[in-house]
Each structure stands twice: as structure tokens, then as C-alpha cells.
Amino acid sequence: MAITMRDVAQLAAVSIKTVSNVINDHPNIKAETRSRVLSAIDDLGYQPNLSARGLRSGRTGVISLIIPDLKNAYFAELADAVMTAATQRGQAVIIEQSGGERERELQILHGPRMRMVDGILYSVLGLGQEDAGLIDIPTPVVLLGERIFNGPADHVTMQNIEASQAATEHLLELGCTEPLAFGAHSGEVIGSAGLRLEGYRRALKRAAVPYREELIIDVQAWHRSDGAQAMRRVLASGLTFDGVVAFNDSIALGAMSVMQDAGLKIPDDVAIIGFDDIDETRYSLPALSTVDPGRQEIAETAVRMLLERIDGEGANIPPREFESSFRIIPRGSSARAV
CATH class of the missing domain: 1.10.260.40 (lambda repressor-like DNA-binding domains)
Structure with a gap:
């Protein structure tokens, strides 16, 4: 009952x-x-009864979070941070998974369930800059991620280029001269992979280290198994390298497992740094160095901006762009003596 x-x-x-x-x-x-x-x-x-509550007040007290994939540890931990920030402000959160597919993202964004929430936090992956007009809907929206900039909605993201540059510089300062850019997406410019590759390029240029195409390793999906498969291909090719700048932590953890199985010592033979600071990185052997991209700040800022739009406080404010702060977290995987 x-x-x-x-x-x-x-x-x-x-x-x-x-x-x-x-x-x-x-x-x-x-x-x-x-x-x-x-x-x-x-x-x-x-x-x-949220429907009845909404009819009485015009508000449901519910926001939606659209993310690509809860299997990806970054998005799972982002969802947790968003739910914590929303709960502190008296809001409930409905999570929708898009799979990063363009049509699915549009189906969710324009679907009937989005009319039952007060606002939407939307982590874009399938849409691109040319689709900016498609997110101009009556429901308040705050964009997350790196696919659409200067669109019709507030946008909260991280400093992908600067953070990746700092991660690469961290390995270069340890003496690495042949670091892999691990997790590239061929041809991508706008998007996490494209921006992080640009940061890698800038670090090499600043250190006067040659940029070599053979050190750019494509990993289309960013799960642990994909990182493991990509590293097996690298090792089978005979490519020499002494560092790995992994574009997320999951593929870094997969790569670490394969390298250790092959007899490589981390960090003595190969130093490695990931990106995202997911919880699991603290417990790998050795613990994985990583970039904290400001996930907590992203969640809290996005929720605050969305509620400002819902409450009408930002009605006359043009769309805002916000980039979180980041920090390098050195751990055992890059504890090589300088």
C-alpha cells in the first residue's frame, strides 16, 4: 500500500x-x-506526488541530469556530486543516460519527461557546435562538457587544455622524452580528447620536445578495457616510450595493468598520469597520478547556475561560461627520482 x-x-x-x-x-x-x-x-x-506539487506551485523541485554513461567512473562520480549539491538546495535529481549518441541526446532533451522537471543539467557528447540551436528550449538548461561553447545556455566546464598541458609537463619534468598521448580521437578538435591533445602539444612545444605522430594513441572509448586493448597494440608494435599522458583515469588504469603484465616497472620504466581523479586511482598499485579537474566545483556551480535560472534571478543575464580550477595530484605512478 x-x-x-x-x-x-x-x-x-x-x-x-x-x-x-x-x-x-x-x-x-x-x-x-x-x-x-x-x-x-x-x-x-x-x-x-511531484505532478500535483507542480500544478500547485509551478515547480516540481526536481532537476534532470543527462549524462553519457554511468559505467564511466567520471560521470558516476559527477552524478554523485550533482545529487549532493542539489539535495543541499532542496532539489531531487533524475538521471538520464544518453550513451553519447546524438539522436538519443535529442530524444531525451525534447522528450516529455523533460517537461516534468524545473531544469536540466546536460553533459553534451553526441551534439556538436553546429547543433547549438537545438538546445534552445523553454526549460532552463546548463551545459556541461566540451562540445558546445558560446551557445544559448549557461556552460560549465573544465580547463582541458591547461590541465593536460600541466599533466604533460609533470612527466617532462621527470625526464620523460617520449610520452604517449593516450586517448586521442582522430580528427577531433572540439571535445575532451581534442582539447587534451592540444594541451599535450603545447607542453612539448614549450619544452622543445619534438611532436611525433606515432606517439599519439587513439582510444575511442574511454573505459578500462579500451585502455588495456590500446596498450596491448602499442606494446605489440614495438614502439618505444617512457611516459603515458592518459586522457582519463580509466584508460590509464587499463594501460597500467597491461604494462605491468608485460614486465614494465611503473614509474621506473614508464611514468604515467591520468585525468579526472576518480576514487579508484588512490588504490591502484602504484597509486595513479592524476589531474583533479574540479569536479566538485563543476557540480556545485552548475546546480547554482541552474537554480538561478529557474528562480528567474538570471532572466536578463546573457549565457555564462565557467571553467573550474584544476590541480595536478602526483602519486606513485610518477614518483620517479628526478
């Missing part, structure tokens, strides 16, 4: 009206009463 508002009111020893006021975030509720009602909601597992 479904839990009702009456059940919550009885457990919290308050009126049904008080429960409704708490659910709708009415300001004139005593803190002790609000806490008691929220505890009752949690204990009973009560789910408010």
Missing part, C-alpha cells in the same frame, strides 16, 4: 498541512518541526 501524506503527518504528530508546507519548502516552519517531518518522510519512504 502506498505511503500517504496522512501517514507522514501521523508519525510526525503534525497536521497534513504542515507536512505539505515542509515538502513545498515553506519558510515559516520551525526547524524542529521540519526535522521531525523530514525524518518521518525518510522512515516511511514517502514519495511526494
Whole structure:
């Protein structure tokens, strides 16, 4: 039997009206009463009728997060950070997975479920700059990622070029002279892979290290298994290298496993750094050096910007662009003596 508002009111020893006021975030509720009602909601597992709530208030208290793939650890941890930031502001989050496919992204963005939320956080992967007009919809949107810049919506992203340049410089400073750019997407300019390759190029140029096409390794999908497969191909080719600038942590972890199986010592034979600072990097052997791209800052800023648009505070503000800060986190995989 479904839990009702009456059940919550009885457990919290308050009126049904008080429960409704708490659910709708009415300001004139005593803190002790609000806490008691929220505890009752949690204990009973009560789910408010969002449609009815929306009809009464014009707001559902729900935002949507569209991401490519929860199997990708970065997006899973981003979703967690978004949900934490949203909960702190009294919002619930519905997660949609697009698979990074253009038609699926458009289907979700323009689908009926998006009319039931107050706003959308949209991590673009399948669309490109030429599709900017397709995201101009009535529902407030904040874009995440590197596919569309200067579009019709607020945009929160990371410093891909600068962070990748710093990661490459980290290995060069250790004495690496033949670092792989591991995770490239052939022909890509705009997008995480294209931007991170540009950062790699800039670091080599600054250090007067020759740029060599054979050291640019394509890894189309960025999962651990793809990194492992790509590294097997590299080793089978006989290519010599002394460092790996991996464009995300998952492919770095896959590459590390294959290199160690082949008898290479990390970091003595090959130093490696990843990108994203996913939790797993702390527990690999050796622990993986990585780039913290400011995921927490991205989540908190995106939620704040979206709620400003929902509340109408940013109605007359042109679309904003925000880049998070980053930092290099050196660990055992690049602890080579200089």
C-alpha cells in the first residue's frame, strides 16, 4: 500500500498541512518541526506526488541530469556530486543516460519527461557546435562538457587544455622524452580528447620536445578495457616510450595493468598520469597520478547556475561560461627520482 501524506503527518504528530508546507519548502516552519517531518518522510519512504506539487506551485523541485554513461567512473562520480549539491538546495535529481549518441541526446532533451522537471543539467557528447540551436528550449538548461561553447545556455566546464598541458609537463619534468598521448580521437578538435591533445602539444612545444605522430594513441572509448586493448597494440608494435599522458583515469588504469603484465616497472620504466581523479586511482598499485579537474566545483556551480535560472534571478543575464580550477595530484605512478 502506498505511503500517504496522512501517514507522514501521523508519525510526525503534525497536521497534513504542515507536512505539505515542509515538502513545498515553506519558510515559516520551525526547524524542529521540519526535522521531525523530514525524518518521518525518510522512515516511511514517502514519495511526494511531484505532478500535483507542480500544478500547485509551478515547480516540481526536481532537476534532470543527462549524462553519457554511468559505467564511466567520471560521470558516476559527477552524478554523485550533482545529487549532493542539489539535495543541499532542496532539489531531487533524475538521471538520464544518453550513451553519447546524438539522436538519443535529442530524444531525451525534447522528450516529455523533460517537461516534468524545473531544469536540466546536460553533459553534451553526441551534439556538436553546429547543433547549438537545438538546445534552445523553454526549460532552463546548463551545459556541461566540451562540445558546445558560446551557445544559448549557461556552460560549465573544465580547463582541458591547461590541465593536460600541466599533466604533460609533470612527466617532462621527470625526464620523460617520449610520452604517449593516450586517448586521442582522430580528427577531433572540439571535445575532451581534442582539447587534451592540444594541451599535450603545447607542453612539448614549450619544452622543445619534438611532436611525433606515432606517439599519439587513439582510444575511442574511454573505459578500462579500451585502455588495456590500446596498450596491448602499442606494446605489440614495438614502439618505444617512457611516459603515458592518459586522457582519463580509466584508460590509464587499463594501460597500467597491461604494462605491468608485460614486465614494465611503473614509474621506473614508464611514468604515467591520468585525468579526472576518480576514487579508484588512490588504490591502484602504484597509486595513479592524476589531474583533479574540479569536479566538485563543476557540480556545485552548475546546480547554482541552474537554480538561478529557474528562480528567474538570471532572466536578463546573457549565457555564462565557467571553467573550474584544476590541480595536478602526483602519486606513485610518477614518483620517479628526478
